[in-house]
Amino acid sequence: MATKKNTQKTERVPQTRDESSVERLYLELRERAMRYDFRPGSRINEQALGREFGISRPPLREALNRLVAEGFLDFVMNKGFFRKAISVEELFNLYQVRIALERRAVYLAVTHASDEEIQSLEDYWKGIMAKGESMDVADLLLADEEFHRRLTELSHNREICQFLEQVTRRIHVARHIDLEQSDWNAQAFDAHFQLVQLIRQRKTTEALNALSEHIDLSLKRAVQITKEMVAKFFLQDQGWDSSQPASPSTAPALNKKPAAKAA
DSSP states (O other), X not given: OOOOXXXXXXXXXXXXXXXXXXXXXXXXXXXXXXXXXXXXXXXXXXXXXXXXXXXXXXXXXXXXXXXXXXXXXXXXXXXXXXXOOOOHHHHXXXXXXXXXXXXXXXXXXXXXXXXXXXXXXHHHHHHHHHHGGGOOHHHHHHHHHXXXXXXXXXXXXXXXXXXXXXXXXXTHHHHHHHHHHSOHHHHHHHHHHHHHHHHHTTOHHHHHHHHHHHHHHHHHTHHHHHHHHHHHHHHHHHTOOTTSOOOTTTSOOTTOOOOOOOO
């Protein structure tokens, strides 16, 4: 008598995407975009990135699309992703957005921040001032960004904080060049400390004016900063040192639309 074979149907378990690995990929690519490791106007080599990170195309494209949404990359149909070209207008506009967001944050901070929160910001900046002379430009920039991040948090408005964080990342390299080319230390140390004191005293108008004057220094230099960024990346691509002049006929144009390149 034949025995009935007992077969058990196994259900296929769908593979879940590792969200943490996608997030790590996005953060790494964002860091590279912030530092302009992807040259302005250059095409992103998706195949090379896929091999480097050992990741398939869908999660890679998800990370790249997030960078498009945040303003770091452009996407051209049938051509791919490109690092945004350096634009005078864009940099100028970003500084204006920064002023608008931080002015609102300061206005809210005057009315919403507690004395303890203001004291914490003051203590942080005093610590930076105490060791400022021994800090290099990169460390000073990070300290300045952290000051403005904590300043914005005094507003108790999460949306302002998130939008300002995006702007800060997009002007990171421009701010680095600004600090290199200007007598930033003494001005910024005093301006930051004065601003905290005005917030503590709940002097809204004076605090807003102090903030605008502080950021306007960089805003007024936006065009020159952009030109210096273009020159910097052009010289790096040519393998020249800063003492060698760039040829006007071969220097890259500002805000040039990306051309198709082989992956």
